[in-house]
Amino acid sequence: MKPNGKIIGFVCKFCALASFDLGPPPDIASGLELVEVPCAGRVDARAVLTAFESGADAVFVAGCRTHECLNLSGSSRAEKRLARVGEILDFAGLGRNRLAVYHVSGTHGPRFDKIAAEMAEQVSRLGPNPLSIRKQPERSVDHDCCRAETAAGNN
Amino acid sequence: MIVAERKPLPEITESIAGAQKVLVAGCGGCVTVCLTGGQNEVAVLAAALRLEQGVRGGAATVAEATVERQCDKEYVEKLAEAVRDADCVVSLACGVGVQFLSEHYPDKYIVPAQNTKFIGGTKEHGVWEERCGLCGECILASTGGICPVIRCSKSILNGPCGGSSNGKCEVNPDTPCAWSLIYEQLKRLGRELSLSTVFPVKDWSKSRDGGPRKSVREEVRL
Numbered sequence: 001m002k003p004n005g006k007i008i009g010f011v012c013k014f015c016a017l018a019s020f021d022l023g024p025p026p027d028i029a030s031g032l033e034l035v036e037v038p039c040a041g042r043v044d045a046r047a048v049l050t051a052f053e054s055g056a057d058a059v060f061v062a063g064c065r066t067h068e069c070l071n072l073s074g075s076s077r078a079e080k081r082l083a084r085v086g087e088i089l090d091f092a093g094l095g096r097n098r099l100a101v102y103h104v105s106g107t108h109g110p111r112f113d114k115i116a117a118e119m120a121e122q123v124s125r126l127g128p129n130p131l132s133i134r135k136q137p138e139r140s141v142d143h144d145c146c147r148a149e150t151a152a153g154n155n
Numbered sequence: 156m157i158v159a160e161r162k163p164l165p166e167i168t169e170s171i172a173g174a175q176k177v178l179v180a181g182c183g184g185c186v187t188v189c190l191t192g193g194q195n196e197v198a199v200l201a202a203a204l205r206l207e208q209g210v211r212g213g214a215a216t217v218a219e220a221t222v223e224r225q226c227d228k229e230y231v232e233k234l235a236e237a238v239r240d241a242d243c244v245v246s247l248a249c250g251v252g253v254q255f256l257s258e259h260y261p262d263k264y265i266v267p268a269q270n271t272k273f274i275g276g277t278k279e280h281g282v283w284e285e286r287c288g289l290c291g292e293c294i295l296a297s298t299g300g301i302c303p304v305i306r307c308s309k310s311i312l313n314g315p316c317g318g319s320s321n322g323k324c325e326v327n328p329d330t331p332c333a334w335s336l337i338y339e340q341l342k343r344l345g346r347e348l349s350l351s352t353v354f355p356v357k358d359w360s361k362s363r364d365g366g367p368r369k370s371v372r373e374e375v376r377l
Contacts, residue, residue, distance in 0.1 A: 044195070044199075045199045045202075046195055046198045046199050046202065049198075049199060049202035049203060049206065050198075050202060052202075052206060053202055053205060053206060053209075088164065088199070088203045088206075089206075091164040091165065091203065091207060092203055092206035092207040092210055093206075093207060093210035093211060094206060094210060130209070130210045131206065131209040131210065
């Protein structure tokens with residue numbers, strides 16, 4: 001069945017990704033693409049806007065709970081940065097409601113399923129990305145800025 | 156470095172209204188360091204403009220290019236191809252870069268995407284403070300390395316004024332009184348007696364009062 005919508009999630013490998021691995025697979029109709037990042041604080045405006053340009057209907061960033069962040073301030077930094085990205089989305093006419101930030105504990109498996117369901121519900125409420133409606137050629141998602149860091153972290 | 160702040164996005168879109176091929180041009184100099192006009196900020200602004208165009212149904216294309224510095228002709232020339240393909244260039248450089256682009260590409264519509272604020276430094280990550288007033292005649296040797304021209308709200312050369320209270324400025328209580336800082340620093344250095352020497356009236360013709368300034372060094376000209 002063709003997925004109803006496209007959700008891109010930037011997930012911290014130390015918490016949200018672990019939660020994803022522990023919990024049940026998300027039971028949603030929307031397509032879900034996860035981008036592993038070394039820290040939610042690594043996600044910047046460029047990555048989020050690129051995701052929307054690639055046709056994402058909604059984007060979320062899932063990092064550690066603020067007091068549990070492995071990088072201490074990465075999770076709270078992500079929240080501040082993404083608030084600014086919300087302003088850009090409002091300006092562009094997409095609306096900040098298409099972007100969400102979650103704080104997830106790495107040991108809370110079922111949480112990820114709920115996040116996916118919430119995002120899918122948000123997509124059905126807001127409708128598709130207006131760019132997709134206009135049938136713009138789909139750009140491939142280039143999150144190398146995040147992935148390069150991940151690779152470096154694994155070396 | 157020159158510290159700049161990006162203009163509000165609606166102001167930028169208003170200035171490029173009607174353009175069909177937009178080039179967002181960044182600068183790898185000061186504005187990269189103050190996180191407003193480098194390669195990353197170019198990508199963000201270009202993406203924002205593309206999204207806005209896409210959502211509103213516009214047909215304009217938005218390209219990106221960043222050079223080492225927009226205040227040097229050698230680097231500005233490297234933008235030639237990208238500028239040729241555009242009918243409007245949005246410069247994320249400081250006011251100097253915008254003007255160098257305008258001078259080098261006189262047939263193109265060049266618009267600034269930044270408000271150039273001041274000459275300063277990075278106090279902490281995300282915080283920049285003004286430090287130099289570009290007065291053209293530095294007196295920091297006499298003031299303990301603290302500039303009263305720019306750090307005193309009134310640019311007083313023989314301070315402090317009557318508005319200094321508990322080391323703070325009356326103009327803004329968050330601003331330290333420059334002359335209080337100067338006194339403390341000179342005292343630390345054992346040079347506070349130098350404050351008994353009265354500064355003469357400043358020659359502002361070496362600053363902006365003399366019109367646009369120019370510096371020529373014959374020994375390094377080609």
